[in-house]
Amino acid sequence: MGIQFGGDYNPEQWPEEVWAEDLKLMKAAHVTMVTAGIFSWAKVEPRPGEWDFGWFDRVMDGLAGAGIAVCLATMTASPPPWLSRAHPEILPEGPDGQRRWPGGRQHYCPSSPVYRAHAVRLVEQLATRYAGHPALTMWHVGNEYGCHTRQCFCEVSADDFRRWLRTRYESVDALNAAWSTAFWSQAYGDFDEVLPPRTAPTFPNPAQQLDYLRFGDEALRACYLAEKAVLTRLTPEVPITTNLMPQHKPVDAFAWSAHMDAMALDFYQDPYASDDHIRAGYVFDLMRSARSGQPWMLLEQAPSAVNWRPRNGPKPPGAMRLWSWQAVAQGADAVLYFQWRQSLGGAEKFHSAMLPHGGTDTRIFREVADLGRELASLPGIEGTRSRAEVALLADWHSWWALELDSKPSTALDHSRIALDHYRPLFEAGVACDVVPPQRELSGYRLVVVPNLYLLTMSGAERLAAYVRAGGQLLVSFFSGIVDAHDRVHPGGYPAPLRELLGLRVEEFWPLDAGRSVSVGGGAYTGRADLWSEAIDLEGAEALAHFTTGELAGRPVVTRHTYGQGTAWYAGTRLDAALMRALLDDIRAAAGVLPVLPGLPAGVQATVREGADERYVFLLNHGAEAVEVDLPAPMRDALAAQDAAGATGRVALAARGVAVLTDPVG
Numbered sequence: 001m002g003i004q005f006g007g008d009y010n011p012e013q014w015p016e017e018v019w020a021e022d023l024k025l026m027k028a029a030h031v032t033m034v035t036a037g038i039f040s041w042a043k044v045e046p047r048p049g050e051w052d053f054g055w056f057d058r059v060m061d062g063l064a065g066a067g068i069a070v071c072l073a074t075m076t077a078s079p080p081p082w083l084s085r086a087h088p089e090i091l092p093e094g095p096d097g098q099r100r101w102p103g104g105r106q107h108y109c110p111s112s113p114v115y116r117a118h119a120v121r122l123v124e125q126l127a128t129r130y131a132g133h134p135a136l137t138m139w140h141v142g143n144e145y146g147c148h149t150r151q152c153f154c155e156v157s158a159d160d161f162r163r164w165l166r167t168r169y170e171s172v173d174a175l176n177a178a179w180s181t182a183f184w185s186q187a188y189g190d191f192d193e194v195l196p197p198r199t200a201p202t203f204p205n206p207a208q209q210l211d212y213l214r215f216g217d218e219a220l221r222a223c224y225l226a227e228k229a230v231l232t233r234l235t236p237e238v239p240i241t242t243n244l245m246p247q248h249k250p251v252d253a254f255a256w257s258a259h260m261d262a263m264a265l266d267f268y269q270d271p272y273a274s275d276d277h278i279r280a281g282y283v284f285d286l287m288r289s290a291r292s293g294q295p296w297m298l299l300e301q302a303p304s305a306v307n308w309r310p311r312n313g314p315k316p317p318g319a320m321r322l323w324s325w326q327a328v329a330q331g332a333d334a335v336l337y338f339q340w341r342q343s344l345g346g347a348e349k350f351h352s353a354m355l356p357h358g359g360t361d362t363r364i365f366r367e368v369a370d371l372g373r374e375l376a377s378l379p380g381i382e383g384t385r386s387r388a389e390v391a392l393l394a395d396w397h398s399w400w401a402l403e404l405d406s407k408p409s410t411a412l413d414h415s416r417i418a419l420d421h422y423r424p425l426f427e428a429g430v431a432c433d434v435v436p437p438q439r440e441l442s443g444y445r446l447v448v449v450p451n452l453y454l455l456t457m458s459g460a461e462r463l464a465a466y467v468r469a470g471g472q473l474l475v476s477f478f479s480g481i482v483d484a485h486d487r488v489h490p491g492g493y494p495a496p497l498r499e500l501l502g503l504r505v506e507e508f509w510p511l512d513a514g515r516s517v518s519v520g521g522g523a524y525t526g527r528a529d530l531w532s533e534a535i536d537l538e539g540a541e542a543l544a545h546f547t548t549g550e551l552a553g554r555p556v557v558t559r560h561t562y563g564q565g566t567a568w569y570a571g572t573r574l575d576a577a578l579m580r581a582l583l584d585d586i587r588a589a590a591g592v593l594p595v596l597p598g599l600p601a602g603v604q605a606t607v608r609e610g611a612d613e614r615y616v617f618l619l620n621h622g623a624e625a626v627e628v629d630l631p632a633p634m635r636d637a638l639a640a641q642d643a644a645g646a647t648g649r650v651a652l653a654a655r656g657v658a659v660l661t662d663p664v665g
Contacts, residue, residue: 002032002379003328004069005372007337007354008300009034011059012043014341019059022341023066025355029365030372031068034340035299036060037126038073038143039105042080045122053129064135071241071299072136074126074227076119077143078105083118090115092152096199099154104347106148110219111160116226123227127234139240140299141227144266146250151216153196162191164215178485179207206404207486213400217252225259243299246283247415249403252396254436257290266300266338269323271313275423277621280326281604282422286394286434288331293385293433295333298324303337303364304352312350317363318655321371322619325657328375329606329617333382335375337368378637378659381615384608388431389445389592392422395437398454401486402478409510411530412478414451420573421450421476424580429594429605430587441466446590448474448583455480457489460496467500468563472590474583475501476570477531478508501569502540502560505533509551517549519578523585524557526578532556533571540569557582600626603652616660620652627651634660 006026011019026034036059037044044053063070084091084102090112092100100107108115130136151157169175172188181187186205188194197204197212228240239261244253246267257263265287269276287296301324304314315323324335342353354368399414425432425448433444437459441447447466452459452475460480467473480494489495493505509532511517516529521544532546535555542555558569568586570579587593595605595616602622608615615637618628630648637659650658 002382003332003375004033004297004334004336005375006031006033006068006340007035008038008339009036009059009063010039010339010341010343011036012040012055013343013346016055016058018341019062022355023062023068025360026068026340027066028360029354029369030376031340032376033069033071033137033334033336034063035071035073035140035336036063037075038140039075039078040073041075041078041122044075044125045080048082048086051125053125060130060133060135064133068135069137070135071138071140072126072130073140074119074123074142074231076122076141076223076227079108079115079118083115087114089154089156092149093154093157095153095197097153100149104148106144108149109152109154109156110149110216110223111152111157113156116223119223120226120230123230124234127231131235136235136238138262139231139235139238140264141224141231141240141242144243144245145220145224146216146248147245150250151212152219153198157219158196160219161196161212161215162194164218165194165211166191168211178487179205179211180485180487181205203406206401206406209404210397210401210486213250214397216250217255217396220251221256221259224256228259241297241299244287246279249396249399253286253290254396260291262294263287263290263296264299265296267298267327268300268302268306269315269319270309271305271315271319272311277323277326277604278423278426279419280323281330281426282419282434284327284330284332285388285432288386289433289435293331293387295331295383295385297334297336298327298332299334299336300338301327301335302352303354303356303368305350307348307351314352316655317367318653320367321374322621322655322657324371325617325659326604326619328381329604329608329619331386331608335371374638380610380613381608381659384610384613384615386431386606386608388433389590390425390430390432390448390587391439391441391444391446392418392425392432392434392448392450393437393452394418394434394450395452395454397484398452401482402451402453404486408478408508409531411510411513412451417476417573418450420576420579421448421474421583423576424583426604427580427601428584428587429596429599429603430592431595431606437462441471442469444471445592446472446474446587449479450476452479453481454484454486455482455494455496456484457496460500463497464500464562467565467567470564472566472568472586473500474568474570474586477533477572498538500560500562500567501558502538502562502567503555503558503569504536504538505571506536507534509534511549517551517572518547519544519556519572519574520547521545521557523581524574524578527575528556528572528578529575530573531571535571546572596628596631598629600628602626603628614662618650618652618658618660620654620656623654625651625653625656630660634662637661
């Protein structure tokens, strides 16, 4: 079947005579799959219980006749106006009690039984009608859960939260203990006294806020699962997914992955961010890792500019191709866009599309069609997988807890800290999985922990067992501080990791905005900012010290032999060069090699392997042409010619791509 290629198809925005032209041009652009019906609820149910599927039947039949697969949306992402008029109680409220009104999308409370009942009723109609339809290839449930309504604080949500708490804690005494309600006279006598963490005179209870983030994620997932249950019952053979968003705080991708037949992602790289391909790399690796290396789907991207940034720059020539191939290189088996035909009206009329306002005689359409042809020429990539010897840990519960208020510093940003640790691996050309702390770690040579502020005792023991068995572990600052209820682990920071790391953090010393300090010691000399810690050694070896600031002379980078392995620690945010130097040394100790040695700056290399084929992807994210030496002559499948040179060499233009197959000769 090959890599799926296409985009969101919204034919209801256009007169029916345009549909035939759409099918003709889709074939010209090598489209193999569309997602259809995402925002069609008001069109198929214009009034309560009055169904009009005739027009959509013709859309589905036309796509089937053209040989185009359909990832069919459940149409529940944006309720029709009649629903909120008849049932205003479905509308969400913010923490300030202000209602969010219709006029955009996602104007529903995730906990609303009325919304869920109407959504399930619609899905029953869809699944019954299109079960067995030749175009139906996959189900797309909802759309971008938590994008606009991340949480709701209404009375319906309050009741649902109390139900959730009863299930989680069973007794109000257990709730009081978990939430530390002895502080500020917050002790509850009954679950009915509990409210969502609405706007309060000062800091709300942090454990309450953390649980509400957990509850919010589960409330959104309950909407997904209610629809999925219908689809599984009526079309058990059709796979089911939904489109997640990158580094999206409200939705725990790892928790959702167990309920998805394939991970699917919307990713919109910023042409004005020169290093956004590194953020893309992190998110793509997370998607690939979430279901243990299974290929995933890039379900939305932009062919060029978006409409929602303050400055919406177009993708320069070659960027769309490069970034699409990056997704494939990092495990995607589908490359789709929002959307097929550019809208003439509505909020996204200036969001680029595969078929722009200017039609087919445009750079965008030509680049899209060329990419479709390239992807179709390499069907063997589908289903191949990547392997990594390095794991970077990410945990939504720790993220939620870290970024609550009342911390030594509110400048700690989970996503940025993660990228600070991912960047040197990416730039070194090292394959990396992004996994939750619960994942089995024994197969990795190196595990990187950017920040696990929230760490359970069992999680800490898993890390200790990994190192005892011979693993190399890097842990960074402000990790292992609190338990699952945001209660500080007793015994001195970081209590669960003190023995493993061979140190004690006596005091946190966050750095003021714009301030940095010097770090020195052998190869580790440079600057650090954001955070520092007063570290006492308890068996660890100091590899670098602070050389300026209040902590001058105190250790900052340490190494500790533990069992058969080694635990490394960084008590600050090292500058990029320092972090690269440190991770290069740890990689060497772990025996982790790059995919290809000696890559020019800006060139990414990845590998996907199947039973019969091996693909090496080279992507030049730089602005200059480069040449890459290969360990053996290899064939560039896109250029359809053998790489030249006695040792094998590939020339990559700026934003150039090569897909190399197994050594020849």
